[in-house]
Amino acid sequence: MFKTRISELLGIEYPIVGGTMMHLALAEYTAAVSEAGGLGVLASANYKDMEKFREALRQIRRLTRKPFAVNLNFFPALNQIDNNQYLDVMIDEGVKIVESSGHRAPEDLVGRIKKAGMILIHKCVGVRYAKKAESIGADAVTVVGYENGGATGNLDIGTLCLVPRVVDSVRIPVIAGGGVADGRGLAAVLALGAEGAIIGTRLLVAEETPLHPEIKKRLCQATELDTRLVLRSLENTHRVWKNETSDKVAELEAKGAGLEELLPLISGMVTKEKFQQASDGGLLACGQGIGLCTRIQPMREILAEMARQAEEALRRLHRLMPRLPGQDQLAH
Ligand SMILES: Cc1cc2nc3c(=O)[nH]c(=O)nc-3n(C[C@H](O)[C@H](O)[C@H](O)COP(=O)(O)O)c2cc1C
The missing domain is CATH 3.20.20.70 (Aldolase class I)
Structure with a gap:
């Protein structure tokens, strides 16, 4: 090596x-x-x-x-x-x-x-x-x-x-x-x-990453087109998985929403819980390389x-x- x-x-x-x-x-x-x-x-x-x-x-x-x-x-x-x-x-x-x-x-x-x-x-x-x-x-x-x-x-x-x-x-x-x-x-x-x-x-x-298996399965089907940037309005730009939560965050940011309005979607506590559920995954950081992750x-x-x-x-x-x-x- x-x-x-x-x-x-x-x-x-x-x-x-x-x-x-x-x-x-x-x-x-x-x-x-x-x-x-x-x-x-x-x-x-x-x-x-x-x-x-x-x-x-x-x-x-x-x-x-x-x-x-x-x-x-x-x-x-x-x-x-x-x-x-x-x-x-x-x-x-x-x-x-x-x-x-x-x-x-x-x-x-x-x-x-x-x-x-x-x-x-x-x-x-x-x-x-x-x-x-x-x-x-x-x-x-x-x-x-x-x-x-x-x-x-x-x-x-x-x-x-x-x-x-x-x-x-x-x-x-x-x-x-x-x-x-x-x-x-x-x-x-x-x-x-x-x-x-x-x-x-x-x-x-x-296998060892503590994300719900259903979320992993969906990530394996995602492509390099399935990420987006969010939180630039808070000067904390993150690339995340495109899902219901990040769609909503992007929509709110485009409307000029501030931290208070965004918090229910982006707070660490909410995110942490969603990672363990077979939900949409919450606000999950994810790069374009997801297109190369197939199993x-x-x-x-x-x-x-x-x-x-x-x-x-x-x-x-x-x-x-x-x-x-x-x-x-x-x-x-
Ligand atoms: C779900 C997730 C959470 C991350 N959390 C952090 C973090 O808390 N602190 C940090 O420095 N980087 C964090 N990163 C960035 C990674 O440590 C790493 O730098 C990045 O994922 C490398 O790029 P790639 O995603 O294209 O492989 C996170 C990445 C992911 C995918």
Whole structure:
């Protein structure tokens, strides 16, 4: 498999990060990604109670001995998050890898993160934010293009252009995503200069992801046309699945609705409940890569299949260049 600065830095078999997911990236999901050979990322914001957060970290350790990360959330929230509290528990429990994401870099926490000897990965959506992450001392940066499921920011840059721009602008290794949903996508971002891929949407249909099976079945039938952007009016643009809830949100936003009117549809509590029902799924982050997700599979199978497909893509490219040295080894 591919050996990159990211697989080396993080100690993972495949250079694949399983994207953190609000309400879904709990202990079992995180451990399943790591056990499958990627990097699982627990979403700390899922835990309001620090003892439950601590228990989730311990549960991951019971389920896997492999590396995992914890995401610190810097997105706007109704109930403001104090990331120092999460960091206290993480330091206490010996967490080794931190991912930060949101509307700013974790400048205020980087001192504590470094002092504790943790690896810091910052996730963002543009060159200027990636440079900022590097300047504060991040060990790696993740960038996601406009195709991605979840927060897209407001720059609207596609993965194909964003990744090489970021690779050319920073020295630290880059993890890239936004539309990576199979091994061809993994090979593509590596070809663009990234040293790892991040996938979220593809994992919505992993067996271990705690979404209702009926929703997963419907997602397997969705195509790349079945996503839309919402919440731009609140300066919190997200790419989500096109369903009754997101249709309604889009309609209300177009009419100029404010937070109060939108809240019954977008609040975390409502969303969380709908993920567990055979309902329309609520406001579910989902990227264009959903068009490539056609069946529900175990996590281990998804990651192994992606690795195999990426190798096949590389072989195909080599065959297009018959005189390339080393082609003999790759031809089969
Ligand atoms: C359902 C869902 C929830 C997500 N929640 C978060 C989140 O809470 N924080 C975050 O940084 N990213 C979140 N993401 C983004 C993923 O971690 C990842 O960056 C993204 O899905 C990668 O792009 P892709 O969907 O095209 O694979 C979420 C994505 C999905 C699909």
